[in-house]
Amino acid sequence: MPDPHERAAELRHLLNRAAHAYYVLDAPVMEDAVYDRLYRELSELEASDPALQRPDSPTQRVGGVPAEGFTNVEHRVGLLSLDNAFNRDDLQAWHERLLRVLDRPDDTRLPLVGELKIDGNALALSYRHGVLERAATRGDGARGEEITANVRTISSIPLRLQVNNPPEWVEVRGEAFIPDATFAAINAEREQRGEALFANPRNACAGTLRQLDPKVVAARRLDFFAYTLHLPDDAQPSSQWDALEWLNTAGFRVNPNRELCADLAAINRFCDHWEQGRHELPYATDGVVVKLNDLLLQDEAGFTQKAPRWAIALKYPAEEAPTRLLRVGAQVGRTGAVTPVAEFEAVALAGTSVSRATLHNADRIAELDLHLGDTIVVRKAGEIIPEVVRVLPELRPSDATPVQLPQHCPECGSSLVREGDEAATRCVNSSCPAILRGGLRHWVSKGALDVDGLGSKLIEQLVDRGLVRSLADLYRLDAALLASLDRMGAKSATNLVAALEASKQQPWHRQLYGLGIRHIGEVNAKALAAEFFSSDSLATAALEAPEQISELHGIGPEISASLGQWLGTPANQQLLKDLRSVGLSLEASASEQEAASQAGADTDGVLRGKTLVLTGTLPSLSRSEAKALIEAAGGKVSGSVSKKTDYLVAGEAAGSKLSKAESLKITILDESAFQQLLEQSQ
Known part of the structure; x- marks a missing residue:
């Protein structure tokens, strides 16, 4: 009788090889009946002895028990978005910037890789010693939601890499998506069950990945293309093209419609071909991604604050459609701002039916010269947000009347107000x-x-x-x-x-933020709450000594004026009294006051009143950890370098922030110097 451990290992190897041939290579090597028999044998072996179960077993693809929720995890390598080019001029300008950054002559021919931009959802996959360890969503690029159980159900993602002696760790980036035929089948099934239909494959994919029950994910048959590889330095390929080949060899599905181009002219031909050819593909694409092929040159080019300089996404022109304007409504936001909304005959755009679009404000209505009954051209900005692009005045009915923003609030009937040079028109009735x-x-x-x-x-x-x-x-x-x-x-x-x-036990800064005072976001609310420990002390300063507020680091006169206006309104003064009467403190607890006072005392002359910017990857601190240390020491973290920046904390791949800081002669700290600075404040 064969050893159970050896037999289980053999079955895993056979089944994983068969799955790769079927789902990735589209070249089956095993009959379904044989696959099913071997799968049942492996399932029975694992059921008889749980010690035989392995993370790379194909039985792990069916999904376990539903999760209670998702946790946030930090990406080993950041998952940044790409800058967009919307036409060939933008693409040319990107190429010229790249040559300048690399200090190359204008006529330099840079090898580039063209890849189709799949219209799906980005995933970060982490492998440890060749076995899938973790999968996460993009999130904010630094942290995402951990969805490993759901990703295990995607058959085109290998649970074990098909390479000998895999590196200790491998990071793979790619796009999960739902093929068009699969999407149509899912919607047909939902229609039969009387369920709401999904709007488009991308939305369906995003919702599927966040399902708490992996069995639901497995039933929707998601697919995946890999496009980025990160390995330890001694194992990293020398080019993007080689990285794609490595991914293909390791068992990933890599989009075959890619091309290694000698220069920008070849990339333009690639883009021309796929602008039309994309309509024949069995999945949705919304552009072409262009990448510098040489990875050493990629490192040299570096990153901006949000995106790599060495890559760009050329988006296809937004789909536009003419339709007839039926009416213009208005929505009132929490600050009283009235937003006009165009309502028109429904049109299909980017896979969804669209019948409404924001007009932003009165100035936009005037700019469009909008009349009821007009034929308007509508598109989806960035393939997401509907917008009115222009009016076709030659098709205007003779009796069409100009559109005007209402003079009275559509909710409460109060007169609307437009102050000074503000673009927004507002309802100022606090009871609206x-x-x-x-x-x-x-x-x-x-x-x-x-x-x-x-x-x-x-x-x-x-x-x-x-x-x-x-x-x-x-x-x-x-x-x-x-x-x-x-x-x-x-x-x-x-x-x-x-x-x-x-x-009622939430900290004072959350209560202050929750009041919804204009210009008081979460960061400003924290700063104000650290200086003024109650609504009473804040009101006294705002109404009697506004300079105490406006002189605070990062606050300024606009916020001070907004506080004075809000806190000086009788209805808002009554609201604060009412909140106290139902148990809200509207003041900092003793521990909050002590912490704020201690932070101030600990950082006099060191980080108090200082603005720091973080860039690059620090050796031992994550971005969130460094930010927490700065804030705990009384400093403020900004996202961009300016003359007001006191320190730039720079790690690897620092990019443009480092260059700008050097040009402004701002003090630059590596992690060691940063830690030494923090120690001085203790």
């Missing part, structure tokens, strides 16, 4: 239902009071029924009343009351 709804959504949001269970639909019910007329009224709700509302059971109501009660 729209402002109230927006204020409530902001108050309970993650960055503010973080109240779970109070979504937009429930907020609409509470406001429309007159049950909540201010932020304070939220804390007067009881479980019995909430349970009587639509889609609210007794348990949900009890949980919401508990969540509201718990939110």
